[in-house]
Amino acid sequence: xxxxxxxxxxxxxxxxxxxxxxxxxxxxxxxxxxxxxxxxxxxxxxxxxxxxxxxxxxxxxxxxxxxxxxxxxxxxxxxxxxxxxxxxxxxxxxxxxxxxxxxxxxxxxxxxxxxxxxxxxxxxxxxxxxxx
Amino acid sequence: xxxxxxxxxxxxxxxxxxxxxxxxxxxxxxxxxxxxxxxxxxxxxxxxxxxxxxxxxxxxxxxxxxxxxxxxxxxxxxxxxxxxxxxxxxxxxxxxxxxxxxxxxxxxxxxxxxxxxxxxxxxxxxxxxxxxxxxxxxxxxxxxxxxxxxxxxxxxxxxxxxxxxxxxxxxxxxxxxxxxxxxxxxxxxxxxxxxxxxxxxxxxxxxxxxxxxxxxxxxxxxxxxxxxxxxxxxxxxxxxxxxxxxxxxxxxxxxxxxxxxxxxxxxxxxxxxxxxxxxxxxxxxxxxxxxxxxxxxxxxxxxxxxxxxxxxxxxxxxxxxxxxxxxxxxxxxxxxxxxxxxxx
Numbered sequence: 001x002x003x004x005x006x007x008x009x010x011x012x013x014x015x016x017x018x019x020x021x022x023x024x025x026x027x028x029x030x031x032x033x034x035x036x037x038x039x040x041x042x043x044x045x046x047x048x049x050x051x052x053x054x055x056x057x058x059x060x061x062x063x064x065x066x067x068x069x070x071x072x073x074x075x076x077x078x079x080x081x082x083x084x085x086x087x088x089x090x091x092x093x094x095x096x097x098x099x100x101x102x103x104x105x106x107x108x109x110x111x112x113x114x115x116x117x118x119x120x121x122x123x124x125x126x127x128x129x130x131x132x
Numbered sequence: 133x134x135x136x137x138x139x140x141x142x143x144x145x146x147x148x149x150x151x152x153x154x155x156x157x158x159x160x161x162x163x164x165x166x167x168x169x170x171x172x173x174x175x176x177x178x179x180x181x182x183x184x185x186x187x188x189x190x191x192x193x194x195x196x197x198x199x200x201x202x203x204x205x206x207x208x209x210x211x212x213x214x215x216x217x218x219x220x221x222x223x224x225x226x227x228x229x230x231x232x233x234x235x236x237x238x239x240x241x242x243x244x245x246x247x248x249x250x251x252x253x254x255x256x257x258x259x260x261x262x263x264x265x266x267x268x269x270x271x272x273x274x275x276x277x278x279x280x281x282x283x284x285x286x287x288x289x290x291x292x293x294x295x296x297x298x299x300x301x302x303x304x305x306x307x308x309x310x311x312x313x314x315x316x317x318x319x320x321x322x323x324x325x326x327x328x329x330x331x332x333x334x335x336x337x338x339x340x341x342x343x344x345x346x347x348x349x350x351x352x353x354x355x356x357x358x359x360x361x362x363x364x365x366x367x368x369x370x371x372x373x374x375x376x377x378x379x380x381x382x383x384x385x386x387x388x389x390x391x392x393x394x395x396x397x398x399x400x401x402x403x404x405x406x407x408x409x410x411x412x413x414x415x416x417x418x419x420x421x422x423x424x425x426x427x428x429x430x431x432x433x434x435x436x437x438x439x440x441x442x443x444x445x446x447x448x449x450x451x452x453x454x455x456x457x458x459x460x461x462x463x464x465x466x467x468x469x470x471x472x473x474x475x476x
Contacts, residue, residue, distance in 0.1 A: 003171050004234070004261070029235035034259050039242035049249045050241060053256055055163035083160060 005033040005129040006056040010047045011040050012075065015065035020092060020114075024060055027118040028125060044074040051079070051087055057129035058088040060121075061108075068095055073106035080107075088128035092116070147175050151182045154281050159254055165277050166256055170270040180273060186280040188399070190222070191386050193285065194304030196266060196326060199292025201312045202336040204243035205369035206378075207287045211247055213379050214285055220252040222278035222286040226268050229259040236260075240289060254278055266290035266297030272406075285382075293326055301329035303402055305395065306385045308378075312337040313346050327353065330362050331385050334378065339368040360388055415454060428453045 009025045011018055018040055025035045036054050038047065051059050061072055072091050079087055091103060092112040100111045110124055153161035165183065169176045195203045204225065211221045225240035238257035247253045256274055263269045267290055278286050290300050301307045309330035333350050335343050347364050354362045363381050367374035389395040419429040432450055435441040 004259070006167075025237055029230065029237045030233050032230075032234040034229075034236045034238060034257075036238045036241060036257050039245050042245065043248070046245070046248045049159075050255075052160050053163050053254055054238075054241075055167040 005058075005125065006036065006054060007033055007125055007129075008036045008038065008047070008051045008054060008056045008059045009062070010038050010042050010050070010059060011062050012042055012044055012047060012071040013063050013065045013067045014041055015063065016040055017064045018062065020064075021060075021062040023118070024062070024092070024121060027122055031122040031126070033125065044071055044078055047075055048078040048082060048084070052082055052084055056087060058090065058125055060125070061089065061091045061093075063091065063093040063095075066094070068093065069099055069102065072103055072108050076107035086131075090124060090128070092121075147179055147182065151179070151186075151280075154183070154277065155186060157251075157281055162254060162277050162281050163256070166270070166274045169273040169277070170258070170261075170268070180276065183276055183280045187276050188279065190275075190279040190283050191285045191306070191382075192275055192279075192288065192304045193306045193308060193382060194288045194290065194300035195308050195310060196290040196293045196297065196300050196329075197310035197334075198312075198315070201292075201310045202369045203289050203292075203310050204240045206310060206334065206336055206367060206375075207289055208244045208246065209367075209369050209372060209375045210287065210379065210382075211244065211253055213375050215247075215250065215252055217379075219284040220282065222253070222275075222281070222283040223255040223289065224258060224271055224274045224278070224286065225255065225289040226258045226260060226266070226271055226291050228291045229261050231262075234261075254281065254283065260291060264297075265299035266293045267299050267303070272303050272402075298326060298329050302405055305389060305398060306331045306382060308332045308334055308382075310334045310336050311346060311350070313340050313343045315346070330354070331360065332378075332381050333362055333364045334367055335364060336367050336369055338366045338373065339371050358394055359392060360385065418454070419450065425450075425453055 007028055009021050009028075011021055021037070025037045028035045036050065036056065038050050042050075047059065047061070059075065061068075061075060063071060068091060072089070076089050079085055079089070088109050089107065090110045090112065091108050095103070095111050095113060103111055109128065112121055112124075150161045150165055154165060165179055169179055195207060197203055207223055207225075211223065214221050223244065225238070227236055227238045227240060229236045236259035238259060240257055241255060244255055247255065258268045258271060258274060260268045267288075271288060275286050275288060288300065288304055290297060307329050309326060309332070311333065313335065327350075333354065335346050335350070343366055347366060350364045354364070365374055365378050365381055367378055369375075389398065418425050420426060429450060432441065432446040436443055436446050
C-alpha cells in the first residue's frame with residue numbers, strides 16, 4: 001500500500017465562506033491525497049484536536065473574516081504544545097500583504113492569496129508531506 | 133517494499149512507548165499507531181501484536197446504509213448520549229477512495245464537529261484505499277487500537293452502502309442498518325443483502341414524514357435470529373428524536389450477546405476471518421518475493437500462459453510448494469537446537 005498524504009482543511013473563525021476551502025480540498029483529492037474537511041466555524045483547539053486524531057501531514061487554514069493574525073498563530077502554538085509541531089501549517093483567504101511576513105514569522109509555512117494557481121498549492125502540500 | 137518510516141518521525145519514540153502511551157489514553161499515540169498499521173509500515177504486524185492482548189472490552193457497533201440517510205449525524209447524537217452516560221467513545225468513519233486518483237475527501241467529521249475537544253471522544257476518518265465491501269482494510273485495526281485505548285463503545289461507519297456491502301456484519305458486535313422514508317416500495321425491503329444483516333434497523337429522518345410505511349415494511353421483513361428480533365427504531369438526528377430509544381436498544385443487544393454466549397461466537401468468527409485474511413496476504417507477499425516460492429510462482433505463471441497448465445492446478449501446486457517451504461524452514465531451524473542439546 002502506497003503511503004498517502006493526509007491533509008486537514010479547516011475554517012477557523014466565524015465567516016461562512018468556504019468555497020475556497022472546498023476548491024482546495026477537491027484539488028488535493030484529485031492529486032491523490034486524503035483530505036479531511038472539518039466544516040465551518042472551528043476553534044483553533046478543535047482544529048488541532050482533529051489534526052492529531054487524523055494524524056495529518058499538514059493543515060490548510062482558510063479565513064476570510066480578518067481574524068487570521070489571531071487564529072493562524074494560535075493553531076501553530078497549540079500544535080507545538082501537543083508535541084505535534086512537525087505538522088506543517090499553511091493559510092489562505094483574504095490576507096493583507098503586510099501580514100504575510102508576520103504570519104510566516106509565527107510559523108505559518110506559506111500563505112496563499114486569491115488567484116494562486118491550484119497546481120502551486122498541490123505542489124506545496126506534496127513537498128510539505130515529504131518534510132521539505 | 134522498502135519505504136522510509138516517516139510516521140515515526142522521532143526515533144526516540146519506540147513502538148513500545150507508543151503502545152504504553154496508548155494504554156494511558158494518549159490520542160496522539162493512538163493516531164500514530166493507526167497510521168502505521170494503515171500504511172502497512174514494517175512495524176505494523178508487531179504493533180498489532182503488542183496491542184491485541186489489551187483489547188476485547190469495547191462494544192463495537194457498525195452503522196451502514198445508503199449515502200445521505202444520516203449515519204454520521206446519528207453517530208454524532210449517539211456520541212453525545214453515551215458521553216452523558218459517562219462512557220468513552222470512539223468513531224472510525226470510512227469514506228470512498230477515488231478509483232482514478234487514489235485521493236479522497238473525508239467529510240464525516242463535519243457532522244461530528246460538536247464533539248470538538250472532548251477528551252473522552254476519538255474520531256478517525258479513513259479512506260477505503262481500494263478495499264471493497266464498505267470498509268477499509270485497516271478499519272478493524274483502528275478499532276483494535278481504540279479498544280486498547282480503553283474506550284467503552286466504538287462506532288464504525290461504513291461508506292454509504294448500496295445493497296451488497298455486508299462485510300460490517302461479520303466484524304461488528306452489533307450492526308445497525310439505517311434507512312430513511314420515501315426511498316422505495318415494499319419490494320426494496322424484500323431484497324437480499326444489506327437489509328438482512330441488521331441487528332437493529334433505524335428509520336432516520338422521520339421529520340420528513342411518511343415513515344410509517346417503511347417501518348411497517350421493515351417489521352414485516354425482519355426475522356428473529358438466535359433469540360433476538362431486530363427492532364425497528366424511529367429517529368430524527370436533526371431534531372434529536374428517538375436517540376434515547378436507540379441507546380437502550382444498543383445496550384440491550386450488547387447484554388443479549390453476552391448472556392447467550394453469542395459475543396464469544398462472534399469474536400471467534402471474526403478471528404477466523406482475520407487469520408484467513410492475513411494468511412492470504414502473507415502468501416501473496418511470499419509469491420511476489422524472490423524466495424523459492426516466488427520463483428516457482430513465476431514458473432507456474434509461464435506454464436499457464438503457455439496453456440500447458442490451467443490456473444486451478446497451478447494454484448494447488450503453488451500451495452504444495454508453500455507447504456513444503458514452510459516445513460523446510462522449520463527443519464532448518466530445528467537442527468541448530470538439536471546440536472545445542474547434544475553439546476550440553
